[in-house]
Amino acid sequence: MKSILFSTTLIAFLALIPAGEAAAQLIPQPWVSVGSRNDETTFSIGARALNLGVEFGLGTEDSTGVDALAFVNLPLIDQVSPYVGLGLYSEDQGVAVSGGVQINPTDNLILGAGYHSIRGVNGQVGFRF
Structure with missing residues (x-):
């Protein structure tokens, strides 16, 4: 029953995305980030696909x-x-916990800024394929 509900929800979600956008969102959009907290430099790398992302970080x-x-x-x-x-x-x-914003000033460039409770204030730069 759970798999049927999950499948139906996934199909409905994908149906809302135009075909060109769906294909573009399946390709991961990677970025790197450098930040600062308590006078320590922090780093991370991340990737995003289908409005979900994962980020691996080195904190304080x-x-x-x-x-x-x-x-x-x-x-x-x-x-x-x-x-x-x-x-x-x-x-x-x-x-x-973290939060921020990413912008796409061009078709292939990602710029971002955010705050992370362990890694502090950070800036991000990445690219889209």
Whole structure:
């Protein structure tokens, strides 16, 4: 029963996306990020597909972790995508929350800015295939 519900929801979701956009969203959109918190430099790499993303980060005090991200496409502004995330980090850092925005100023460029509770304020740059 759960698999039928999941399949039906997935088909309905994909039906709402125009064909060209669906194919474009299946190709991962990678980025790198550099940030700062408590005078420490932090780094991460991430990728996004179908408005879901994952980010692997190096935080303060040598912590490492992974974040799951959810992006929102704004209806009137295609090039702007706010996101929120939840992650798990080592070195007793625990659960992390994040949020920010990514923009697409050109067809192939991604620029972003965000805040992460462990990695601090960060800037992102990436590309679209």
